Amino acid sequence: xxxxxxxxxxKWGKGSRELHVITPSVEDLLxxxxxxxxxxxxxxxxxxxxxxxxxxxxxKMPKNWVLKKHxxxxxxxxxDTIFADENASETLRKLADGPKRNVITWKGYDINKYSFYTKxxxxxxxxxxxxxxxxxxxxxxxxxxxxxxxxxxxxYFGFIDEIWELNYVKFIVCVFKCKWVDNNTGVRIDDVGFTxxxxxxxxxxxxxxxxxEQAK
Numbered sequence: 001x002x003x004x005x006x007x008x009x010x011k012w013g014k015g016s017r018e019l020h021v022i023t024p025s026v027e028d029l030l031x032x033x034x035x036x037x038x039x040x041x042x043x044x045x046x047x048x049x050x051x052x053x054x055x056x057x058x059x060k061m062p063k064n065w066v067l068k069k070h071x072x073x074x075x076x077x078x079x080d081t082i083f084a085d086e087n088a089s090e091t092l093r094k095l096a097d098g099p100k101r102n103v104i105t106w107k108g109y110d111i112n113k114y115s116f117y118t119k120x121x122x123x124x125x126x127x128x129x130x131x132x133x134x135x136x137x138x139x140x141x142x143x144x145x146x147x148x149x150x151x152x153x154x155x156y157f158g159f160i161d162e163i164w165e166l167n168y169v170k171f172i173v174c175v176f177k178c179k180w181v182d183n184n185t186g187v188r189i190d191d192v193g194f195t196x197x198x199x200x201x202x203x204x205x206x207x208x209x210x211x212x213e214q215a216k
Contacts, residue, residue, distance in 0.1 A: 013111030013174060013212050015165065017121060020105045024164075028177075032166060033098050034075060035209040036173050042091050046081065050074050090170060099166040099173075106163040109174065111212045116176070119159045130159040131197075132178060132215045157181045157197045160215075161208070174212045180204040 024032075037043050051070045058066060082088045082096035107121040108129075117129040134156045158180035166173045179202050181187055186201030 013109055015104070015106035015108065015163070016110050016115060017106060017108030017117070021102050022105055023102055029099065029101070029103070032164060032175055032177070032209045035175065036166065036211070037075070037078065037095060039211055040095070042089070043078070043095060046078055047074065050077055094168040094170050099168050104165040104167070106165070109163050109212060112215065116160055116163070116215060118163060119161060131157070132160055132176065133157050134210050134214055134216070154183070156183065156204070157187055157195070159199060175209045176212055176215055177208045178210060179208065
């Protein structure tokens with residue numbers, strides 16, 4: 001997992017094609033917001049604190065259970081904790097408050113020296129720039145009782161479905177909403193070492209968002 005400084009997000013990239021404003025579902029907006037929280041340097045100390053509290057309250061539960069419980073309960077705990085802290089930074093307060101309900105979307109976005117397009121924009125363009133790859137790190141558990149997981153780094157391949165700008169009033173965070181190819185059935189290496197990706201074999205529907213800074 002790559003943690004990012006939100007103070008830099010507005011400087012790293014910019015929308016380039018077809019600005020629109022949408023009102024996404026509450027579920028999708030919360031999903032995008034939680035991804036921002038889980039990938040922000042500013043929030044990392046709170047993430048570690050909450051994981052510790054969950055473990056302390058459930059000492060007999062395995063680590064895998066603790067992480068799932070943390071993921072389900074972190075947002076509400078984070079919001080209550082930040083608003084109760086008079087010394088919390090403005091960035092943390094805006095993150096705890098969440099993004100505005102309306103979201104600016106783009107069909108193109110320039111970042112990391114690339115011009116990324118959505119799949120819909122690709123269909124109207126001669127250049128095909130909607131494909132993305134992301135290398136993610138996860139804690140791998142061999143069983144539900146495993147207390148010593150090991151970190152694995154896994155590449156994922158997919159395409160950009162939508163480009164969102166989340167407005168936290170004092171700063172903007174841009175995310176790509178992607179569709180990901182199933183690593184088990186849709187990705188293979190050919191005889192000369194090229195990675196072949198079948199964009200029709202999709203999976204991981206519950207994890208569509210990535211920070212734009214993470215895309216390659």
